[in-house]
Amino acid sequence: MKLKDKKWLQEIRFNEEGLIPAIAQDHQSGRVLMLAWMNRNSLQTTIDTKKLTYWSRSRQKIWVKGEESGNEQNLVSMQLDCDGDVLLIKVKQKGNIACHTGRNSCFYRELGENGWETAEPVIKNPEEIYTNG
Amino acid sequence: MKLKDKKWLQEIRFNEEGLIPAIAQDHQSGRVLMLAWMNRNSLQTTIDTKKLTYWSRSRQKIWVKGEESGNEQNLVSMQLDCDGDVLLIKVKQKGNIACHTGRNSCFYRELGENGWETAEPVIKNPEEIYTNG
Numbered sequence: 001m002k003l004k005d006k007k008w009l010q011e012i013r014f015n016e017e018g019l020i021p022a023i024a025q026d027h028q029s030g031r032v033l034m035l036a037w038m039n040r041n042s043l044q045t046t047i048d049t050k051k052l053t054y055w056s057r058s059r060q061k062i063w064v065k066g067e068e069s070g071n072e073q074n075l076v077s078m079q080l081d082c083d084g085d086v087l088l089i090k091v092k093q094k095g096n097i098a099c100h101t102g103r104n105s106c107f108y109r110e111l112g113e114n115g116w117e118t119a120e121p122v123i124k125n126p127e128e129i130y131t132n133g
Numbered sequence: 134m135k136l137k138d139k140k141w142l143q144e145i146r147f148n149e150e151g152l153i154p155a156i157a158q159d160h161q162s163g164r165v166l167m168l169a170w171m172n173r174n175s176l177q178t179t180i181d182t183k184k185l186t187y188w189s190r191s192r193q194k195i196w197v198k199g200e201e202s203g204n205e206q207n208l209v210s211m212q213l214d215c216d217g218d219v220l221l222i223k224v225k226q227k228g229n230i231a232c233h234t235g236r237n238s239c240f241y242r243e244l245g246e247n248g249w250e251t252a253e254p255v256i257k258n259p260e261e262i263y264t265n266g
Contacts, residue, residue, distance in 0.1 A: 008248035023156055023165060030163030032156060035219045047244075079240035080249050082232050086168045088240040099215050107212035107221040111180075115141040116213050 003047065013085040014040065019055060020087055024065075024098065027076040027090035033098035034106040036065075038087065050075040052091055069129045071095040095124070102126045136180065146218040147173065152188060153220055157198075157231065160209040160223035166231035167239040169198075171220065183208040185224055202262045204228040228257070235259045 014020050019037045026033055036054040038046065042062050045053040049064075052073035056063040066072030073091040080087060099106040101122065108120035147153050152170045159166055169187040171179065175195050178186040182197075185206035189196040199205030206224040213220060232239040234255060241253035 002246055003244075004247055008244060011249055021154055021168065023168065025165060032158060032165065032221050034214065035154065035156065078244040079252075080242045080244070081167065081239040082234055082241070083239070086239075088165050101215055106214040106216070106219075108215070109213045111136075111141060111211040111213070113135055114137055116144055119212075 009040065009044065011084055012043070012080065012087075013083065015085070019057070020085060022052075022054065022087040022089055024052060024073055024089050024091050024093075026093055026104075028092075031105050032107060033073075033091070033093060033104070036063075043087075046075060046089075047078075052089065066094060069095075069097070069100070071097045071129070073098070097123050097129070100126060100129075102129060142173065142177065144217055145176070145213065145220075146216065148218070152190070153218060155185075155187065155220040155222055157185060157206055157222050157224050157226075159226055159237075161225075164238050165240060166206075166224070166226060166237070169196075176220075179208060179222075180211075185222065199227060202228075202230070202233070204230045204262070206231070230256050230262070233259060233262075235262055 012020060018039050021035055022038045023035050024033045037057055039055040042053040042055045052065045054063050072094045076090040076092060078089050096104055102124045103120050103122055108118060109116040110119040145153060151172050154168055155171045156168050157166045170190055172188040175186040175188045185198045187196050205227045209223040209225060211222050229237055235257045236253050236255055241251055242249040243252040
């Protein structure tokens with residue numbers, strides 16, 4: 001996406017830590033895959049490279065989705081909410097696996113009578129995803 | 134939903150402010166409607182009443198979605214992500230309007246060459262929604 005100027009970035013309201021939540025949604029199935037956080041830099045990188053790039057709060061570093069697993073997310077389109085403080089990003093999910101547990105979506109647990117119940121199968125074993133073995 | 138015990142609530146990782154982001158998704162269209170925040174109390178109220186109930190960070194109070202506009206959200210199902218710190222909630226959106234601007238979704242602005250462009254029509258004028266006139 002060619003953007004004329006940086007005005008689009010100035011309209012975003014990052015929080016006091018300089019972050020904004022980004023919801024990744026599969027552009028075809030409509031499944032919500034995950035929510036992660038972006039800072040100004042990772043957002044700009046996402047636009048420039050068309051690969052979803054987040055800010056890892058636990059590791060305090062830029063994190064290209066799929067850099068370890070190979071399960072990259074390619075940018076399809078980006079929406080901003082009315083308050084300017086949440087992003088919704090439509091993605092092509094490589095391998096159909098967004099979750100580090102090897103499932104399509106990180107939201108694989110559903111609330112039932114007995115609490116959170118796993119409602120979605122593992123597509124690929126995480127041991128196979130994260131090792132070269 | 135009848136829940137056997139409170140274990141489901143203990144498995145949720147609220148942030149340091151006692152809040153968790155909740156993504157509301159239309160259960161039929163799959164549209165992501167909004168993201169708002171819940172605390173323990175508003176989440177329990179959501180389960181008990183089946184009406185989506187959030188915590189307003191700006192007003193610092195419990196907020197039943199639609200209490201002013203009439204555009205309530207009814208709970209259909211609830212998912213928790215792998216980290217236990219984000220909720221995805223499928224809802225029936227009354228009036229088909231989740232946004233205070235009178236649109237279906239709060240994510241009505243899409244990034245294009247010229248920046249954020251309004252990509253979704255107003256269904257009902259906010260002046261008609263928020264006054265009794």
